Structures are given as structure tokens and as C-alpha cells.
Amino acid sequence: MARPRTPLLDQERIGAVALQLVAEQGEFSVPQIARALGVQTGSVYHHVDGRAGVVELIRERVCAGIADEALALEPWDRALEAWARSYRAAFAAYPRVVPLLMTTPVRAPRVLAQYERAVALLLAAGFAKERVMPLLTGLENLILGSALDLAAPEAMWEPSPQTPLLAEALATVGAGRADAAFDLGVAAFLAYARGLLER
Template sequence: MARPRTPLLDRQRIVEAAMRLVDDSGDLTIPALAGTLRVSPSALYHHVAGRAEIVAMMRQELVRQIGDEHVWDLPWDQALAAWAHAYRDAFAAHPGIVRLLATAPLSEPFMHAIYERAVAVLEQAGFAPDQVMGVITALESFLLGSALDLAAPPVMVDAVTTETTPRLAAALAAVPADRGRADQAFEIGLRAMIAGYRELLGG
């Protein structure tokens, strides 16, 4: 029998299958991933060292989707805003991955390089060394929540009546429908955070 021209298993297939699995189940195990790929768990170890490396590969794939590293050439506030939009959209496309990546340590050199750029931009803008990681972490926490909100149902508060909660009913009626609700909340929150960072910098 002739050998296949393309390998049955490679790192790209593994990471794509892992992302689909986590999107569907919210978790990643080697047996489950092997089942998704219809191979034995031992076959995966010919290509990856283990679960931690697969998580790193998933993170690298999302970073690739986030895109242009030259965003950090912009002024700090524009850089944070541009990064926030790309970051949110990438994670919103894979909401199941949010919990997994948000709780996995950042041990990959490519992630260290990205954060090195971000820290340099913020320090050059005038943020104190003891403020920089707080600025980054607070923004990331907001972005991860916003990504989950984008994947949530358009209506998150239902069964509201004007008789019992008229102010809430009126506020909900003023909110855009469909994705517009999450987009509006994200833009308001992002503007507020960057305005707060400007005040922190000025102080």
C-alpha cells in the first residue's frame, strides 16, 4: 500500500483540533484530543510533549489571529485600544478557550516578547514600574469578560416588566439588539478604562 502524500497527523492539525475541542467542551485532555483526531494518545506524543505544549500552541495561534505586532509602535493609548479590539475579537471566536488560557501561566518566549513590548510602551509613556502590570492585567480581565459577553445571548436580562422594574425595562429597551449590545458595552468600558489610565498617568 502506498504511503499517504501528507501526514495523517501534524502540529497544525493537533492545534486546530484542540481549539475545536476546547470550544465545544471548555477543557482539554490528551485522551479526548486523541479521540477527536481518531488516533491513540501515544501518537500525539510523537508531535508534542504534552498538554502544556498544546496549550502554548493554542495561545500562539490566537496571537497570530490577533495580528499586527506593530500596534506597539503607536502612542500608548492608541496601542492599548487597537490591541484591545483585536484581542477581544480573537477570544470571542473561541470562547471556550478563555478559561483555559486565562488560568495557564505565560511561560512561552513569544508571549514574553509581546509583554516586553507592552511594558516598554507603558513605561515610556510615564507609568511607574509598579503600575505597569496592573494596567495590563486589568485591561486583559476586562477583555476576557468582553469576549465572553460577545458570545453570550443577545438578551441577558429577560422576563423584565415595566410594572415591577420600570427603570430597568426602559434601560434595556434602549440597548442595541444582537451583537450591538455587547459592542456598545465594550466601547463604553474601553473608553472608561483608557480615560482612567490617563488620569492615573497624570496623577
């Protein structure tokens, strides 16, 4: 039998199916991917380095939505804010991948290259080396928490007669609570970071 001109299986297809499974059910298994693609489980393993390899394919697909060019903007705080907003949008599109990707080490070369540029941005701005990873980790925590918040119901609290102050505070927020909270968090983060440079 002649070989098909288009391969039946490749990393692109595996990553797409895995991401779809996680988006739908919050998890995936290699046998599920194989069933969805109509191949044997062993065939999937010929294209990826086990489950960890599939996770990195998912990471690359989600992180492809982050505007890499944002890190080239000037000054550094404008670049970092633009990158953070793009990062949040990419993960907000797939909130169920957050627990999976944030509990496994980053190995994907393209994603590591983006972190390398973010580190270079902060070093060039004048931050001490020991400050760089705490800053990036803190920003990432803000971004990912906000991406999950965007997927949450708009009304996250159900006030009772015993919580009248909470009810009043919620009544003043209106739509866009998650966006307002993210704007506040980013502004506070950048103000803190600028303060580090001034000391």
C-alpha cells in the same frame, strides 16, 4: 514501508484539533485529540509537553489573531486601544477558550513576546514599573469579559413587573449592547491611565 512525505502528526495539527474540541465542547483531552487524528495517544505526547503543551498550542493559535503591529502605533493610548480591540476580536471568535487559557500560566514564546512589547510600550510612555502589570491585567480583564459578553444572548435580563426601571433601561439600549459596554470600558480605562501619567 516507506515513510510518508507529509508527517501524519505535528504541532500544527494537534493545536488545530485541540482548539476545535475546546470551541465545540469547552474542553479537550489528549486521547480525544489522538482519536480525531487517527493516532495513538502516546504519539501525541511525542510532539507536545503534556496537556500544558497542548494548552499553549491553543493559546498560540488564538493569539495569532491579535494584531501585533497595533503596539507599534503612536501615541501609546492609540496603540493600547487598537491592541485591546484586536485582542477582544481574537478571543470573541473562540469564547470557550477563555476559562481554559486564563487559568493556566502563559508559556508560549510568541505570546510572551507580545506581552513584552506591551510592557515596553507602557514603560516608554512613562508609567512607573509597579503600575504596568496592574494596568495590563485590568485591561485584559475588560477585554476577556467583553469577549464572553459577545457570546452571550443579546437579552441577558428578563425583566418582571417588579423591575420596571430595568425594563425601561433595556428598551433604550437596542442592538450592540456588548459593543457599547466595551467602548465605555475602554474609554474609562484609558482616561484612568492618562490620569496616572498626569499625577
